[in-house]
Amino acid sequence: MLNIARKELKSMFASPMGWIILALLTFSFGTYYLNGVNNYFEVMSGSIRPAERIGVTQFVGQTVYGLASFIMLFAVPLLSMRLISEERRSQTMPFLFSAPLSISEIVVGKFLGLVVFLSILVVYIAAMLSTLNIWADIDFGYIFANSLGLLLLVSSFAALGLYFSSLTAQPIIAGILSFIALFVLMILDRFFAGDPTSTMLKFSLMRHFQSFAGGLIDTADLAYFGLFILTFITLTIRRLDADRLRG
Amino acid sequence: MANLTVEAIELTRLYGGRAAVSDVTFSLQQGQVLGFLGPNGAGKSTTMKMLTGNLAPSAGSVKICGIDMIEHPKEAKALIGYLPEMRPLYKEFTVDEYLTIAARLHNVSGKHIKKAVEHAKERCGLTHMSKRLIENLSNGYQQRVGIAQAIIHNPMVVILDEPTVGLDPIQIRDIRALIKEIGQAHSVIVSTHILPEVEMVCDHVQIIDKGKLVFNGGIDVLKQQRIGNKLLVGLRNAPAAAQLAAIAGVAEVEPADGMWRIRFQDGTQPHEAIVQAAVQNGWGLYHIAPDQTSLEDVFVQLTYHETASADEAKAA
Numbered sequence: 001m002l003n004i005a006r007k008e009l010k011s012m013f014a015s016p017m018g019w020i021i022l023a024l025l026t027f028s029f030g031t032y033y034l035n036g037v038n039n040y041f042e043v044m045s046g047s048i049r050p051a052e053r054i055g056v057t058q059f060v061g062q063t064v065y066g067l068a069s070f071i072m073l074f075a076v077p078l079l080s081m082r083l084i085s086e087e088r089r090s091q092t093m094p095f096l097f098s099a100p101l102s103i104s105e106i107v108v109g110k111f112l113g114l115v116v117f118l119s120i121l122v123v124y125i126a127a128m129l130s131t132l133n134i135w136a137d138i139d140f141g142y143i144f145a146n147s148l149g150l151l152l153l154v155s156s157f158a159a160l161g162l163y164f165s166s167l168t169a170q171p172i173i174a175g176i177l178s179f180i181a182l183f184v185l186m187i188l189d190r191f192f193a194g195d196p197t198s199t200m201l202k203f204s205l206m207r208h209f210q211s212f213a214g215g216l217i218d219t220a221d222l223a224y225f226g227l228f229i230l231t232f233i234t235l236t237i238r239r240l241d242a243d244r245l246r247g
Numbered sequence: 248m249a250n251l252t253v254e255a256i257e258l259t260r261l262y263g264g265r266a267a268v269s270d271v272t273f274s275l276q277q278g279q280v281l282g283f284l285g286p287n288g289a290g291k292s293t294t295m296k297m298l299t300g301n302l303a304p305s306a307g308s309v310k311i312c313g314i315d316m317i318e319h320p321k322e323a324k325a326l327i328g329y330l331p332e333m334r335p336l337y338k339e340f341t342v343d344e345y346l347t348i349a350a351r352l353h354n355v356s357g358k359h360i361k362k363a364v365e366h367a368k369e370r371c372g373l374t375h376m377s378k379r380l381i382e383n384l385s386n387g388y389q390q391r392v393g394i395a396q397a398i399i400h401n402p403m404v405v406i407l408d409e410p411t412v413g414l415d416p417i418q419i420r421d422i423r424a425l426i427k428e429i430g431q432a433h434s435v436i437v438s439t440h441i442l443p444e445v446e447m448v449c450d451h452v453q454i455i456d457k458g459k460l461v462f463n464g465g466i467d468v469l470k471q472q473r474i475g476n477k478l479l480v481g482l483r484n485a486p487a488a489a490q491l492a493a494i495a496g497v498a499e500v501e502p503a504d505g506m507w508r509i510r511f512q513d514g515t516q517p518h519e520a521i522v523q524a525a526v527q528n529g530w531g532l533y534h535i536a537p538d539q540t541s542l543e544d545v546f547v548q549l550t551y552h553e554t555a556s557a558d559e560a561k562a563a
Binding site for chain 2: 003004006011014015090091092093095096097099100101244245
């Protein structure tokens with residue numbers, strides 16, 4: 001299982017794709033971070049009432065994590081699309097199937113490989129925000145909650161992307177499909193914003209990320225993300241098993 | 248028997264009601280090389296996929312060294328090295344990287360990985376290609392990497408689906424020698440279209456046609472059929488066919504392109520008698536040679552006369 005994860009990581013860094021995505025994301029997060037710090041003093045000097053005055057962690061964190069959750073929507077499908085479909089296209093699936101591994105191990109390994117890659121970014125953002133501690137006394141709990149939320153969010157993206165990747169032999173189609181699916185799940189809460197009691201709201205990924213973004217770790221949200229990931233990994237395993245059974 | 252490495256029992260695979268492979272039963276012992284022959288679409292690859300656990304059989308079972316592939320897939324798969332028809336290569340890796348991954352996936356322990364990779368490269372003649380990207384290798388070298396991948400963990404059973412496709416004659420010779428070498432300690436199953444290859448490397452042959460096993464036996468049986476019991480005789484002043492047929496041991500005489508094809512009875516060798524008769528009667532003998540039916544003929548005969556060959560297989 002770990003060997004598969006290792007292989008996936010290696011192949012992500014073997015092509016320029018991994019490096020480019022990493023570089024671009026790092027660049028955009030860095031820019032937003034800088035902008036956030038710059039704007040903080042401008043905005044805060046303008047706000048007089050105490051309710052408007054928020055800490056620097058929250059102010060900068062909001063900008064960076066808000067951007068991160070949005071950008072990952074594009075980045076994760078790009079990375080996840082080739083996980084299985086590429087193997088199908090280049091007929092390398094038998095290589096994994098004939099190794100002494102169960103299908104679950106293959107799928108979970110691939111998922112872990114991608115999550116490890118994405119967690120590089122999560123750790124990077126957390127480290128970047130922690131540097132604020134040099135000048136100010138920052139709220140580490142807030143950063144932790146946000147990092148955890150972001151990690152769960154991108155893991156969910158990855159699980160969904162993995163499933164769509166297992167459906168087709170064309171990475172591009174897998175990428176587009178998973179992007180559309182994620183996008184719908186993200187903006188569900190906008191569609192049903194008029195009816196706050198709607199059950200559809202509960203399915204929105206963004207809504208569950210919101211509480212983490214506020215610094216709140218809620219078990220209901222943890223359970224939601226956990227189930228989301230589990231569902232799509234199970235679907236992927238079943239899908240690959242069907243390959244073996246049906247040919 | 249204790250040293251049975253592969254057992255396939257009544258393997259059947261249905262694709263939407265159509266049987267791609269039906270009721271294939273065979274077994275293989277340690278130290279045997281099995282050649283798997285058959286026309287296109289006969290079910291060779293499907294059978295191999297089932298043997299390696301890439302495809303679940305609709306009925307029947309596969310046992311590798313006594314371990315059931317369906318019940319204990321992990322243990323069974325650890326004993327197999329498999330090269331599919333389409334080479335499963337990750338082209339973005341170098342040869343070393345790829346083989347290391349293959350070794351790791353096959354549970355080669357950490358400290359032995361380097362040795363295993365070196366050994367596999369040596370056996371397949373890849374040592375000077377270590378740092379090259381697989382993508383940039385020629386077809387033949389990619390094929391060698393595929394074979395190296397299949398033997399890296401020193402498996403009990405090596406299954407190669409058309410291993411010599413795309414190789415040059417020297418490489419083919421090397422690979423055949425390699426297959427023979429592996430076949431001494433372990434078991435090898437090779438599928439191929441090239442019939443002389445079977446004769447060279449295999450000691451056991453199976454011919455499959457339309458999903459059914461039509462021949463299963465030693466290579467000797469096949470060779471015997473090939474050499475056959477016929478003579479091709481060229482005579483300048485040919486007598487009547489009846490005169491030839493009168494020679495002791497001759498079973499049948501038929502004309503063939505200005506010569507005579509003489510089939511003799513089992514267990515007799517009327518070569519001498521024919522020559523003597525030719526000299527005595529002044530028939531003007533200018534050609535006498537065993538009439539070798541090519542392996543292709545045998546193959547065609549076997550695959551197109553199923554019933555007849557099934558009888559022969561029984562006799563063998």
